[in-house]
Amino acid sequence: xxxxxxxxxxxxxxxxxxxxxxxxxxxxxxxxxxxxxxxxxxxxxxxxxxxxxxxxxxxxxxxxxxxxxxxxxxxxxxxxxxxxxxxxxxxxxxxxxxxxxxxxxxxxxxxxxxxxxxxxxxxxxxxxxxxxxxxxxxxxxxxxxxxxxxxxxxxxxxxxxxxxxxxxxxxxxxxxxxxxxxxxxxxxxxxxxxxxxxxxxxxxxxxxxxxxxxxxxxxxxxxxxxxxxxxxxxxxxxxxxxxxxx
Amino acid sequence: xxxxxxxxxxxxxxxxxxxxxxxxxxxxxxxxxxxxxxxxxxxxxxxxxxxxxxxxxxxxxxxxxxxxxxxxxxxxxxxxxxxxxxxxxxxxxxxxxxxxxxxxxxxxxxxxxxxxxxxxxxxxxxxxxxxxxxxxxxxxxxxxxxxxxxxxxxxxxxxxxxxxxxxxxxxxxxxxxxxxxxxxxxxxxxxxxxxxxxxxxxxxxxxxxxxxxxxxxxxxxxxxxxxxxxxxxxxxxxxxxxxxxxxxxxxxxxxxxxxxxxxxxxxxxxxxxxxxxxxxxxxxxxxxxxxxxxxxxxxxxxxxxxxxxxxxxxxxxxxxxxxxxxxxxxxxxxxxxxxxxxxxxxxxxxxxxxxxxxxxxxxxxxxxxxxxxxxxxxxxxxxxxxxxxxxxxxxxxxxxxxxxxx
Numbered sequence: 014x015x016x017x018x019x020x021x022x023x024x025x026x027x028x029x030x031x032x033x034x035x036x037x038x039x040x041x042x043x044x045x046x047x048x049x050x051x052x053x054x055x056x057x058x059x060x061x062x063x064x065x066x067x068x069x070x071x072x073x074x075x076x077x078x079x080x081x082x083x084x085x086x087x088x089x090x091x092x093x094x095x096x097x098x099x100x101x102x103x104x105x106x107x108x109x110x111x112x113x114x115x116x117x118x119x120x121x122x123x124x125x126x127x128x129x130x131x132x133x134x135x136x137x138x139x140x141x142x143x144x145x146x147x148x149x150x151x152x153x154x155x156x157x158x159x160x161x162x163x164x165x166x167x168x169x170x171x172x173x174x175x176x177x178x179x180x181x182x183x184x185x186x187x188x189x190x191x192x193x194x195x196x197x198x199x200x201x202x203x204x205x206x207x208x209x210x211x212x213x214x215x216x217x218x219x220x221x222x223x224x225x226x227x228x229x230x231x232x233x234x235x236x237x238x239x240x241x242x243x244x245x246x247x248x249x250x251x252x253x254x255x256x257x258x259x
Numbered sequence: 260x261x262x263x264x265x266x267x268x269x270x271x272x273x274x275x276x277x278x279x280x281x282x283x284x285x286x287x288x289x290x291x292x293x294x295x296x297x298x299x300x301x302x303x304x305x306x307x308x309x310x311x312x313x314x315x316x317x318x319x320x321x322x323x324x325x326x327x328x329x330x331x332x333x334x335x336x337x338x339x340x341x342x343x344x345x346x347x348x349x350x351x352x353x354x355x356x357x358x359x360x361x362x363x364x365x366x367x368x369x370x371x372x373x374x375x376x377x378x379x380x381x382x383x384x385x386x387x388x389x390x391x392x393x394x395x396x397x398x399x400x401x402x403x404x405x406x407x408x409x410x411x412x413x414x415x416x417x418x419x420x421x422x423x424x425x426x427x428x429x430x431x432x433x434x435x436x437x438x439x440x441x442x443x444x445x446x447x448x449x450x451x452x453x454x455x456x457x458x459x460x461x462x463x464x465x466x467x468x469x470x471x472x473x474x475x476x477x478x479x480x481x482x483x484x485x486x487x488x489x490x491x492x493x494x495x496x497x498x499x500x501x502x503x504x505x506x507x508x509x510x511x512x513x514x515x516x517x518x519x520x521x522x523x524x525x526x527x528x529x530x531x532x533x534x535x536x537x538x539x540x541x542x543x544x545x546x547x548x549x550x551x552x553x554x555x556x557x558x559x560x561x562x563x564x565x566x567x568x569x570x571x572x573x574x575x576x577x578x579x580x581x582x583x584x585x586x587x588x589x590x591x592x593x594x595x596x597x598x599x600x601x602x603x604x605x606x607x608x609x610x611x612x613x614x615x616x617x618x619x620x621x622x623x624x625x626x627x628x629x630x631x632x633x634x635x636x637x638x639x640x641x642x643x644x645x646x647x648x649x650x651x652x653x654x655x656x657x658x659x660x661x662x663x664x665x
Contacts, residue, residue: 092518098390104371107451108378115303116454123455125523125653129367129414134654137518143532145516146656147415147422151369152395158411161435162426169429187388 027214029207032075038199049074061122065096065180066132068203076205090174092146094132095159097181103127105188174209179235266428267500268508270349270493272341276312285609288617289638293470308462310469311448312486312593332373337444341491349493358437361408362397363427365419365443367597375451408436416652420600421660425514427494443598444489474621475558475587476629483559486593490601507665509608515539519655530570536657537575544661549579555603557649558587569629586619586634600650607646611664616641
């Protein structure tokens with residue numbers, strides 16, 4: 014039985030804008046207070062947010078500025094957050110503290126702000142977005158799963174566009190349980206894509222007759238998606254048989 | 260007559276505090292059985308909430324290596340068991356290599372829970388780096404089951420499983436898969452989870468009376484009770500299911516999703532955004548509010564959340580509100596977090612197949628701010644053709660699923 018027994022033929026998608034930020038961990042504190050010049054947010058928005066969420070919002074507002082429309086234009090867009098290992102350092106700190114000091118030592122912010130759903134939820138607050146939002150991936154396949162989720166949402170649902178955020182801490186060193194954050198020397202990276210079914214922008218075509226999925230060899234990471242965008246778009250997604258430059 | 264875009268549920272895998280099969284869970288729900296008990300496994304004494312709805316040992320699926328299975332994290336055991344059972348229930352186990360089968364599960368704590376399990380048992384936290392595996396849990400499961408479609412973990416917190424079912428339906432409609440295993444799994448009755456939710460003041464503190472602690476819509480509710488478990492469904496295009504004469508449990512008829520953009524934890528007191536999700540789901544299913552036969556409410560037993568949802572239902576159902584039975588099965592199972600919507604979809608299917616609406620147990624005195632047609636204490640006979648299942652999550656996610664009897 015072939016996958017083409019479904020209803021879809023080739024689907025065109027457009028990267029209307031994108032932005033990438035790489036921020037040393039030492040720069041997170043100031044970014045947390047003012048993530049984007051020209052935009053004001055309540056201090057409480059990022060006060061307890063994960064470091065990845067902070068950099069995602071900074072990158073997202075750059076992409077918003079490049080598109081040039083007011084925030085209201087994205088009110089019905091979907092928001093998908095695809096972080097890698099979000100909350101890891103916070104959990105790494107919480108475990109020994111729990112063992113040492115008991116349950117009252119565990120931060121109530123872990124679940125709302127350091128979990129897979131946290132990035133997308135925070136972005137909807139920042140944008141005032143009423144479209145769907147959820148987290149996707151969370152581990153080493155986050156970027157692949159994020160792209161699949163974004164294209165499925167655009168292919169099926171009545172959303173005018175999707176913000177897809179890919180983020181990670183690099184390098185992923187051993188956890189320093191005394192910090193509750195990535196150690197000095199770490200970088201926090203975020204790549205944000207504004208995806209739509211209409212151009213203009215960088216066109217990508219999904220051909221549903223081609224193999225899709227890890228089982229068929231699809232694999233991409235943040236760096237490879239960034240390279241694709243910087244080069245104008247043909248690799249690496251074409252290489253793995255999912256997306257081709259249209 | 261089959262709609263070309265229809266997607267059917269043709270298999271169910273379940274491992275929950277009420278039992279380890281659809282039949283066992285349906286029996287528990289329709290007899291008003293509480294799965295909530297005192298959690299004795301906590302090593303620290305000062306937990307503000309010491310009750311939950313834990314599962315027992317996860318059964319090793321037939322044909323699996325029991326020793327290798329025992330070495331998996333509890334969450335991965337759940338995923339493995341539920342996917343295995345869902346495929347067998349659909350009759351596709353033996354022919355799984357011939358179809359492109361994907362997996363989409365709501366797993367909000369795919370990494371956190373194994374980190375916690377590893378961290379609390381490790382003597383040297385400085386060496387702690389348990390995420391060094393090449394792939395996530397679902398990719399490992401895909402490889403283990405020898406299936407060939409895409410996999411994806413999704414999380415909209417407590418709305419995760421509805422998101423997973425919707426994404427799975429999309430993958431089928433777009434032709435990316437022939438079959439998708441979709442649902443959710445969570446093992447949230449853990450030390451850190453109980454501590455974190457407890458410190459949020461979200462949990463019931465009726466430690467002396469576990470079975471009566473989860474009491475959605477009741478005037479004396481004081482927070483939710485964490486449950487755990489997994490439910491995974493086998494989804495197929497209706498045309499494919501019909502072609503092989505598959506037993507059909509229900510149709511995934513509609514889905515709607517919105518965001519509150521209000522607060523990361525507190526639901527929007529204005530019913531607009533969540534109501535829009537329910538309207539979108541009904542519209543997607545081609546249904547009007549008067550065609551709804553049953554609502555499985557998200558209602559977790561928190562003072563704010565249940566009242567907000569009652570306002571949402573009043574907005575959506577309007578003059579039909581007094582006619583539509585509404586219940587919260589979390590009163591029996593506890594709140595399965597990212598797996599909650601999956602077990603609640605199962606509850607809707609049970610209502611359709613058994614022609615009875617599961618109750619809200621412990622609903623001794625309905626809160627006047629929640630004026631609904633409740634189903635207190637005991638199941639009620641009722642023909643259910645269309646069921647609405649609401650799920651609302653941290654991050655302001657509202658996800659509504661409409662199920663229709665096949």
